[in-house]
Amino acid sequence: MSHESLNMERLAGRYGFLERAGLLPLPSEDGISIVVELSRMECARVCLPLLLRHSGVAVRIIAVSMTPDFPMEVLARQFSPEEPVLFLPYEKVEYMPNLALAHIETTFAVLLEDSIMVSPGWLSELMWASFDDASVRVIAPRSSTERGEGKKRLHFGTHHELAEHVSYSLGRYQGEWREVEVLTGSCLLFTKELIQRIGGFDTSLQARHLMIADWCLRARQIGAKLALSEAVYVHAIQSLDRYLRTKDESKQTNGWQTYYKKWALESGIENEGLLVPPTEFLKFPQPVIPLGRIPLASPLVTAIVYCDEAWDCDELKEQWIAAREQQSYKYIRWIWIRDTLLDAAPEFPVSEHDVVITVHGEDGWLRALKNASALYESDIILYLSTSIQYEKHYIERVVKAITQGSADLIVSLSTEMEEAGVHLLAGGDSALTLPLERIAYKGGIVPGMISNRKFTSRQLLLHPNASLVIGYIGDLSDSKEAHP
Incomplete structure (x- = not known):
């Protein structure tokens, strides 16, 4: 089958599904939850309004403070009570993304850092892979924070330039995605069912990208597929704070040792090539990670x-x-x-x-x-x-x-x-x-x-x-x- 025929067949199947289910224009009957990790105020002020503007009407944002000194109250005052944003203040005893995942009530959810800038069409395009193949449970866009084939580093002078680039990419690569072995980036879309089955993120790994990689490998252990969108690009604002970069590097060094032991990898070289263990090791199930004080919603x-x-x-x-x-x-x-x-x-x-x-x-x-x-x-x-x-x-x-x-x-x-x-x-x-x-x-x-x-x-x-x-x-x- 030619590439063009395959793409047309996919698009026809998608439209038929949405029309029968009454889900047009947003392909999720109960909306989508977006969990945002708040670390930098200057980024959050940009990230949240863009999410509200470009994610459709049926979204609910759960914004969680990742540090005890994040000015949550100041940020919350910038949004009206009518806007679908829930702010969760920092709690020392909980890993905040895990706590936020326990609040998910929708079929699909997104986890992203506040450094991410989105543009029109990003969310609906990400969801297509799951409708093309029901076993695809985790989908990521391209960004500078992904590793391997998903890494894409671009520079833009304005958000308008970013939106133009993404619009072009959506037009050229619409509907295209590929299955990958692991994901590590700042933006993930996944299903609530997956959260129920494998739980949250393993905080013993310390570095965020290692937690994400570990979570994706645990998803693969239960038969879920990981996908990388060819069409969607989200822009990550890079930190210029040398202290924060040094702190992250320290977390990575400590986290790598734990990651090596957990997945039986050869230690000594820290790169994305060693994120994926041999296939036979994936057969040994890892334990479910609890989501904090709120239990998993319901049995499957x-x-x-x-x-x-x-x-x-x-x-x-x-x-x-x-x-x-x-x-x-x-x-x-x-x-x-x-x-x-x-x-x-x-x-x-x-x-x-x-x-x-x-x-x-x-x-x-x-x-x-x-x-x-x-x-x-x-x-x-x-x-x-x-x-x-x-x-x-x-x-x-x-x-x-x-x-x-x-x-x-x-x-x-x-x-x-x-x-x-x-x-x-x-x-x-x-x-x-x-x-x-x-x-x-x-x-x-x-x-x-x-x-x-x-x-x-x-x-x-x-x-x-x-x-x-x-x-x-x-x-x-x-x-x-x-x-x-």
Whole structure:
């Protein structure tokens, strides 16, 4: 495929996705959070207004003081209460970017230093890589603070000159990005899901670029890809303060030794070539770094959806789409198991980032259901049937029952099941069978064996492992809690 054809195909796919999702012109339904590290007042006075002016209307800025003597109150007075800027004062016991990341509520977020100057179009262009490839979770622009192929050092007399250069670059390289092994610069865009899975930055590394590199390597360990935008350039204002430069150099020297040990690198030479360890070493997972006093927002859930009857009318599809979108719990990966022998309709109610496993025939359908949970690492896995209209707090209640209780596996009992006394079957009975469409369990365990229900091949049962602690929650119209 030619370069031109590939670019046109990408652009067509992007536009189609945005149009279907109703996200035009900004490709993020819930907006974007921008965390700004405040170190120099003269830079912050330039950086924050540019971010407000050139980042679109659906942004929220979280400005954090990186030093105890930063004049936060003076800076805050320059912005009206109506402007979407939250100021977090310095706290000695916390690493401020980690504290700020705990405030992230949006799907996408940006972390940048106050030395960064942006221009029109920078943010929306950065986001495209994640829509082109859902496994891309971290994207960076070119700048003088990146290392290796992302480094680009330019000089401008005015912001107008910077904007003209970026406008030209966007026109020439629009939509282009490349996958890279590591990123180190002053500006990163990433997903909230990634924060939930790997946590924040390792402060033992001291130097910022080493913390960023380490964070990116930990992202790669869970399967995330890193991308460098070919089109976006952000300008970094260089410090002329010799004391600050000397202080940073001291941090780098100490941080390198820690970095060497953490990633089993050969010590002695400090350069970007040694930032990336051998591929085989990335297989050994690093621990999650807590985000400070505010805990990670919510566990990540994988929802496996299966169709156990034909969708023979549009009304049923619309009802299920609405029920899914209205779920009060939002941190969900959706996996659909579709049998074209049962449902051959060309339209299927999934979004751009859903995973759809398409099979033909009952054997492949059942095999896909048994193996789907292995696609992702999640805190909780649950099964949903399209023949059931789940109440909007269903997943939220299930998550609460698992995280606050001692059960390995949770069964959500319907009113009919309670009346039939199903919950009395709990207690280690090897013959115990549970309706798959009402099952949720902790990630990392083997819940049991999935089989067909008697008299019907499409309704499924789970035969739980005898060693599991099973909990039950009542019909979600009630106020009952889980009981093991």
